Amino acid sequence: MMTENDRAALIDFLARHVDTQILTQAEVRAFLDFCDFEVIDRGQVIADIGEVGESLYFLIEGAAELIVGPTTNEVPVGQIHAGEMLGEMSFFDRQPRNVRMRARSAVRLLRLPRAKYNRLRLEHPVFTVLLLEYAIVSLDHLYRRTSTDVAQLNQYIHSMSG
Template identity: 50%
Template sequence: MSKELLTEFLSKHPISASLTPAEVEILLEYLEVLETHHKQVIADIGEVGESLFFVVSGTAALYHDDGNQEIEVGRMQTGELAGSMSFFDRVPRGVRMRALSDNTRLLRLSRSMYDRLRVEQPYIAVNLLEFAIISLDHLIRRVSEDVATYAHYLYSPGKK
């Protein structure tokens, strides 16, 4: 994926809403492109998050594995941030993230590059943190809606 396309992606991304074009270019210097193949594991259960991922194209699915089977519990679409919970709290991941197609591309921010970003470009790092908070808020809202729908289905009047 060309630098121009990545710059265009980041420029239109909500993380860059308050960044100048020069700051978007700087942020891109801290990121690396990860191109995946179908069903490739991007992040696995039990790992402590050493990377954050921005989905640039394609879709990544999140799976719970009970030892017998994988059950899809969510999807990360283009533009979404993935892997932030374990990255920030350093608790091992509870789900596995897999690419759903050969054209799933991500931008990866490693812990070492994030540590450099915090020191060298604190304004950009704050924007990243704010976006991570918003992304987690959206995730919690989606999960809450799913739980409410499921509870309504199970416990609605007329159910026995």
């Protein structure tokens, strides 16, 4: 259940991470009506390998990690920080997830289920454009962090073999 304090904090969050200058306060509040507010405990799985994404997630507070491999031999491959989107790849391409998303800390997030997204697309098309821009920026952040990590690992491996 979203309280008025949660709603005010979420409006502030959206103002910091999405170009809300083109939106009215009423439109921002309408967007929040399409979303579910969730609190996830540290260590809890947000979305698992093999699932097809039926929701988009917006990480409001906390951190999440992306993990590959079975639960007995997990390997972290990425991190998602507050202000970023989660689950956009499987949501948009409708392919099973290749990674597990787990809360690294207690997290607060907005969840936009597919049915509500489809309705949002029809009723407020400007939000669809903003969400796609947000997804691109979030994927860019993830790609740049991952590329940096891979480059550093590569340098380390080459320095050890040299």
